[in-house]
Amino acid sequence: MERDFTRQRVRVSERVMEGLLFVAAALAIAIVGGILYVVISEAAKFFAQVSFIEFVTETRWTPLFDDPHYGIAPLLTGTFMSTLVALAVAVPLGLLVAIYLSEFAGPRTRETIKPTLELLAGVPTVVYGYFALLFVTPLLQRVIPGLPGFNLLSAGVVMGLMIIPYIASLSEDAMRAVPRSLREGSFAMGATRLETAFRVVFPAAISGVVGAIILGMSRAVGETMIVVIAGGQLPQIVTSPTMQGATVTAFIAQVALGDIAFGTLEYQSIFAAGLALLFFTLVFNFIAFALQRRFRESY
Amino acid sequence: MAAVDTVETPRDITAHPPGLGVRRFKDASFIVWGLIATFIGLGTLVALVGELVHDGGHRLTAAFFMSFPSSDPAQAGILSAWVGSILVIVTTAFIAIPIGVLAGVYLEEYAPKNPITSAIEIAVNNLAGVPSIIFGLLAVGLFVQMFGLGQSILTAGITLSLLILPVVIVATREAVRGVPQEIRHAALAVGATKWQTTHHHVLPYALPGVVTGVIIGISRAIGETAPLIMIGGLTFVAFLPITRPGDAVFETIGVLDEYGAAVDPAAVETVRIDHDGVVVLPDFTEMPVEAGQTYELPHGSTVQSVATWGDAIASWSPTNWLGSEFTVMPIQMFNWTSRPQAEFLELAAAAGIVLLGITLLLNGTAIWLRYRLRKSIKW
Numbered sequence A: 001m002e003r004d005f006t007r008q009r010v011r012v013s014e015r016v017m018e019g020l021l022f023v024a025a026a027l028a029i030a031i032v033g034g035i036l037y038v039v040i041s042e043a044a045k046f047f048a049q050v051s052f053i054e055f056v057t058e059t060r061w062t063p064l065f066d067d068p069h070y071g072i073a074p075l076l077t078g079t080f081m082s083t084l085v086a087l088a089v090a091v092p093l094g095l096l097v098a099i100y101l102s103e104f105a106g107p108r109t110r111e112t113i114k115p116t117l118e119l120l121a122g123v124p125t126v127v128y129g130y131f132a133l134l135f136v137t138p139l140l141q142r143v144i145p146g147l148p149g150f151n152l153l154s155a156g157v158v159m160g161l162m163i164i165p166y167i168a169s170l171s172e173d174a175m176r177a178v179p180r181s182l183r184e185g186s187f188a189m190g191a192t193r194l195e196t197a198f199r200v201v202f203p204a205a206i207s208g209v210v211g212a213i214i215l216g217m218s219r220a221v222g223e224t225m226i227v228v229i230a231g232g233q234l235p236q237i238v239t240s241p242t243m244q245g246a247t248v249t250a251f252i253a254q255v256a257l258g259d260i261a262f263g264t265l266e267y268q269s270i271f272a273a274g275l276a277l278l279f280f281t282l283v284f285n286f287i288a289f290a291l292q293r294r295f296r297e298s299y
Numbered sequence B: 001m002a003a004v005d006t007v008e009t010p011r012d013i014t015a016h017p018p019g020l021g022v023r024r025f026k027d028a029s030f031i032v033w034g035l036i037a038t039f040i041g042l043g044t045l046v047a048l049v050g051e052l053v054h055d056g057g058h059r060l061t062a063a064f065f066m067s068f069p070s071s072d073p074a075q076a077g078i079l080s081a082w083v084g085s086i087l088v089i090v091t092t093a094f095i096a097i098p099i100g101v102l103a104g105v106y107l108e109e110y111a112p113k114n115p116i117t118s119a120i121e122i123a124v125n126n127l128a129g130v131p132s133i134i135f136g137l138l139a140v141g142l143f144v145q146m147f148g149l150g151q152s153i154l155t156a157g158i159t160l161s162l163l164i165l166p167v168v169i170v171a172t173r174e175a176v177r178g179v180p181q182e183i184r185h186a187a188l189a190v191g192a193t194k195w196q197t198t199h200h201h202v203l204p205y206a207l208p209g210v211v212t213g214v215i216i217g218i219s220r221a222i223g224e225t226a227p228l229i230m231i232g233g234l235t236f237v238a239f240l241p242i243t244r245p246g247d248a249v250f251e252t253i254g255v256l257d258e259y260g261a262a263v264d265p266a267a268v269e270t271v272r273i274d275h276d277g278v279v280v281l282p283d284f285t286e287m288p289v290e291a292g293q294t295y296e297l298p299h300g301s302t303v304q305s306v307a308t309w310g311d312a313i314a315s316w317s318p319t320n321w322l323g324s325e326f327t328v329m330p331i332q333m334f335n336w337t338s339r340p341q342a343e344f345l346e347l348a349a350a351a352g353i354v355l356l357g358i359t360l361l362l363n364g365t366a367i368w369l370r371y372r373l374r375k376s377i378k379w
Helices: A002-049 A052-057 A073-104 A107-122 A125-143 A152-176 A180-188 A193-204 A206-222 A225-230 A248-257 A265-298 B002-014 B020-059 B062-066 B079-110 B115-129 B132-146 B153-177 B181-189 B194-223 B226-230 B309-314 B318-322 B329-337 B342-376
Strands: B268-272 B277-280 B286-289 B294-298 B302-305
Touching (some): A002 B132, A002 B194, A073 A107, A073 A193, A073 A206, A073 A248, A073 A265, A107 B194, A107 B342, A125 A152, A125 B342, A152 A193, A152 A206, A152 B020, A180 A193, A193 A206, A193 B020, A206 B132, A225 A248, A248 B132, A248 B226, A265 B115, A265 B132, B020 B342, B079 B115, B079 B153, B079 B194, B115 B153, B132 B153, B153 B226, B153 B318, B181 B194, B194 B329, B194 B342, B226 B329, B329 B342
Antiparallel strands (some): B268 B294, B277 B286, B277 B302
């Protein structure tokens, strides 16, 4: 009898633990649901007062003025420009590092350089913002006379430096996963390592590499502090990286820095901006994920 | 297309390829390009540290760590910021570690192949890619507005724990996956239940990998600024959450501008002080105050210490600080960075050194742990 009782107790505690584990895991769904619920429901209140047509077509974003306009275009151009600059820095550098580490460097060099670069990804973004404002901007002002103290160029450059590790590390993983036989075939035909890297390995790993770049892009689109500190927080249609500008994230942070009165249109506008941001990053993540999975399936 | 091919194919064969010397030279010179790209990355890190130390190194004194922020840059420090950071991170760790580890174990050891499991996996993958400021929106809408948790340390801790949850889950999954199947079989064969096997045999072997993930997550939480700005982490906090147990403190925050300066120096306010302490007047002179007394104080005064350390320890309880307003290191640094005066930028740099030092140390530890792990364990 005693033993049966113990066994039953064990069985109950098994069930309890399994339930607990499931609840912890299912929380992830609840969090995603919570994010979608909060952002969409508040954005819906915003769109009840501001037409979606105005949101998309209006070229001014001035929710804090007496005569408010709610066009997302200035914020999107700001985000687009800073992301473009970041990618212009991070893609060439990140891919060079990835090709070097995967095809040229010995295991020892790789094991030293890769983790050291990963430290770059761990630097707090507020520190990067300081660096952009007080180191990179003065440096760029020497090269580009007349560059304003706040500009999207230096914010973008620093963002690019920040995402180098993501792009380098993920692309390197993709290239190293290319089967050895492909390289050996190329070497056997007399190709050098460089020719093999560019004509055999890189094309074979392309979907993984593009996935890595899109993930880096998603990081840049969602980055807040660097742009808030160094970008100037001025929502205007940005046509040149040397201009001041606000990104979607910068606007959200800027409103939050003031006193938000809950339930006002101003409060709801940050959720509308957040919805746009969430939409773009989720689409990017989905594409990157699909590309990487396709890559994994093909080898 | 076919016509083009027939024209091009013979040309490819007959064209003189570059000599082997040229091709070898190109091959070797790529190493230089690779190294240049690598050193731009590493150079950034060096320049970052150099710039911060050059700007703020001389401000790293003991007084800097033991002073509250102040509108006088010469006296300002990061006391409330580092205490706030520690309290927020402790809260974050208490929430994120158990949930993240349990969720990771479930997905790796228990989850059946069904739509719910794939929904969980999709959710975790997407959470990892959501920008941090969106978590701030979630916190404002859900925790502050709907649940009424206020702009408190508890809200901050929950928000950051949700943010680092994917990191902990993914690290746990990888660590658990790395434990060989034989260990589970051996435990199950001698009659252990599934949870006993997981708890006593799988998790201990997976522990180093889990710890690595937790350290990286915590390091990220320490440096995170944007979501805490959203929930209103204050930029000017001249009290410690732990030394403010349940006493109605002198409310001056509202009449200070965002830089902590008085809005109207002439106005006065009648306040009751609940603890022995010091009030700093707008002209930076200090005035000792006694508990239970009522004072007429100019707008812009701040209570520098509302309790002694002894009082604080005696009246300490977790509920006191969980509900308290707060500031953290990155917010303090951001606040100083956004001011024009050079003295405040020096303070920002000094705070940046501390912040960078902590995060680099944590990341370095995690990387070292992972390296040791890969080297030492050969199943």
